[in-house]
Amino acid sequence: MFNFLANPARFMRIGNAVLPWCWTVAAIAGAAGLYLALLASPADYQQGDSVRIMYIHVPAAWMALATYTLIAFFAAVALVWKHPLAHLVAQSAAPLGAGFTLICLVTGALWGQTSWGTWWEWDGRMTSVLVLFFLYLGIMALAHAFDDNERGNQMSAILALVGFVNIPIIKFSVDWWATLHQPASVFRAGGPAIHPSMLWPLALMAVAFTTYFAALLILRVRGAIAARKVQALRLVKGWNR
Amino acid sequence: MTLQMITDFIALNGYGAYVWPAFGVTVLALGWMAVDTLHRLRANERLLNELQKDDPR
Numbered sequence: 001m002f003n004f005l006a007n008p009a010r011f012m013r014i015g016n017a018v019l020p021w022c023w024t025v026a027a028i029a030g031a032a033g034l035y036l037a038l039l040a041s042p043a044d045y046q047q048g049d050s051v052r053i054m055y056i057h058v059p060a061a062w063m064a065l066a067t068y069t070l071i072a073f074f075a076a077v078a079l080v081w082k083h084p085l086a087h088l089v090a091q092s093a094a095p096l097g098a099g100f101t102l103i104c105l106v107t108g109a110l111w112g113q114t115s116w117g118t119w120w121e122w123d124g125r126m127t128s129v130l131v132l133f134f135l136y137l138g139i140m141a142l143a144h145a146f147d148d149n150e151r152g153n154q155m156s157a158i159l160a161l162v163g164f165v166n167i168p169i170i171k172f173s174v175d176w177w178a179t180l181h182q183p184a185s186v187f188r189a190g191g192p193a194i195h196p197s198m199l200w201p202l203a204l205m206a207v208a209f210t211t212y213f214a215a216l217l218i219l220r221v222r223g224a225i226a227a228r229k230v231q232a233l234r235l236v237k238g239w240n241r
Numbered sequence: 242m243t244l245q246m247i248t249d250f251i252a253l254n255g256y257g258a259y260v261w262p263a264f265g266v267t268v269l270a271l272g273w274m275a276v277d278t279l280h281r282l283r284a285n286e287r288l289l290n291e292l293q294k295d296d297p298r
Contacts, residue, residue, distance in 0.1 A: 038264075039250075049253035053263045060267070099274045106270075107263040114259040212271065216278045223282035226289045233292045 008085055008225050015218040022215035026208050033204030041201050051198070053111040058186070059206040060103040063213060064132060065167055067097030071139065072164040075157035085221075087153040088228065090160060091143055092220035096213055098136035104129060116180045124173035125181040128166055135163040149231075 037055035044051035071090045078086035108126070109119040120126060139156050146152040174183045186192045192199055253260050 043254070049256040050259055052253070052256075052260050056263060056267045095277065096274055099270050103267050103270045106266045110259045110263045110266075114256060216274055219278050219282050223278070223285045226282070226285035230285060230288045230292060233289075237292075 030208035036201035075160035124177035
């Protein structure tokens with residue numbers, strides 16, 4: 001499966017075929033998710049209507065973690081098999097991951113202010129997610145920090161792999177350390193501890209975020225492949241154009 | 242739908258001041274991700290087309 005997609009031309013063909021489906025699912029799930037999140041779902045018995053922030057905060061947090069996992073996977077593939085497309089995918093995913101992490105942090109601060117009375121707390125969960133945000137920025141910056149592109153890609157991939165230790169830290173931070181943040185209520189032993197009327201909008205928003213991410217990732221990789229071809233053509237033709 | 246219903250919805254029982262900025266920031270960030278992606282894609286594909294036009298291979 002991986003070798004099959006490792007060919008840029010094939011990746012683009014499959015990507016272009018999948019793209020309209022991603023947009024369609026993102027639009028339908030997003031519209032249904034927003035309707036349920038803002039209008040049809042009940043207010044929380046403790047948090048009132050502020051619980052509606054959950055429907056974007058939690059999917060954004062999932063995307064922040066999933067995107068980083070994807071990057072670490074492709075970084076490993078790039079380092080072990082030296083496939084240039086793997087670097088392109090990792091680099092293309094990084095700004096999207098940073099965006100989702102930023103959404104998670106800002107919506108979390110707003111939610112925190114109204115339910116805990118503070119925008120920010122230097123506890124395990126919040127600090128480790130902030131570290132995740134800086135890891136994304138580092139992965140993006142390192143790739144361009146060297147004159148030699150290859151070296152930049154390698155350094156960036158190594159940072160992505162080393163930084164992967166942060167992912168289980170984020171996941172289990174709420175169990176390991178005293179925190180204001182609530183523990184997991186969906187992906188937990190014993191099944192989701194959340195009522196279907198709230199689980200549905202959450203799931204739909206998660207599907208919308210995932211397919212939106214997939215569509216943008218396909219387009220970003222397409223752009224990166226074009227940029228790579230431009231570089232190669234310029235090399236062939238000499239530097240002066 | 243009456244005006245009262247709309248203002249009630251926007252107020253969200255006092256939580257509107259937190260909920261709407263959260264959704265607003267999300268829309269802005271997701272929008273920026275799309276704009277940046279399309280901008281890069283177009284710029285790179287335009288460059289590539291120009292280079293390939295000069296020298297079709």
